[in-house]
Amino acid sequence: MMNGLARNAKGHWVATHMGQRVTFTEQRFGDAAELLARRVLLAMQAGTYDELRDSALLKQSYSRELAAQVLGIHVGELNEWILRGVLRGQEITPPRPDNRRGAGKISGYELAIVQERMKA
Numbered sequence: 001m002m003n004g005l006a007r008n009a010k011g012h013w014v015a016t017h018m019g020q021r022v023t024f025t026e027q028r029f030g031d032a033a034e035l036l037a038r039r040v041l042l043a044m045q046a047g048t049y050d051e052l053r054d055s056a057l058l059k060q061s062y063s064r065e066l067a068a069q070v071l072g073i074h075v076g077e078l079n080e081w082i083l084r085g086v087l088r089g090q091e092i093t094p095p096r097p098d099n100r101r102g103a104g105k106i107s108g109y110e111l112a113i114v115q116e117r118m119k120a
Contacts, residue, residue, distance in 0.1 A: 005034075005041050013037035017044035022051070032113040039116055058108040061098050067106040071114065092117050 003017050011026035015037040022040045024033040043049035062070065068078040073087070081087040082094045095110035097103065 005037055007034070015041035015044060017041060017049075020044055020049070020051075029109065029113075032109075032116075035113055035116040036109070039112060058112060060108045061105040062108065062111060064104050064106065067095065067111055070111055071118065087118070 004015075006014050006016070008014065011033070013024045013026070013033040013036070015022045022037065022044075024036045024040075026033045029036060040049060040054065043054070064078055065075050068075040071078070073081075077087065078094075081092070082097075085091060085094055087094070092114070095106045095114045098105040098107040098110065
């Protein structure tokens with residue numbers, strides 16, 4: 001497979017660069033699978049992608065305080081955003097709570113998705 005980003009028939013988004021290959025499935029990540037794959041591809045191209053570190057960060061669960069810090073916003077803004085779906089005057093889908101890991105927690109996957117949406 002050539003370098004770049006591709007979606008296969010099963011709804012898998014695959015980022016490939018110089019022999020490295022990372023896949024995100026639409027079944028698990030919905031329409032954010034493409035965003036996550038694009039984010040990994042850019043990191044691979046920049047030479048900053050570390051699969052173990054990235055995987056650990058994405059699987060981690062964050063408190064709202066820490067999530068707000070990671071996103072560069074105040075926790076009050078995060079709470080408002082989760083309630084209203086609007087951040088700083090922009091409609092951006094807020095991170096979904098990670099209820100498997102306890103109320104008020106947000107998964108690293110959700111944070112990565114939101115960071116990409118905030119850049120757009």
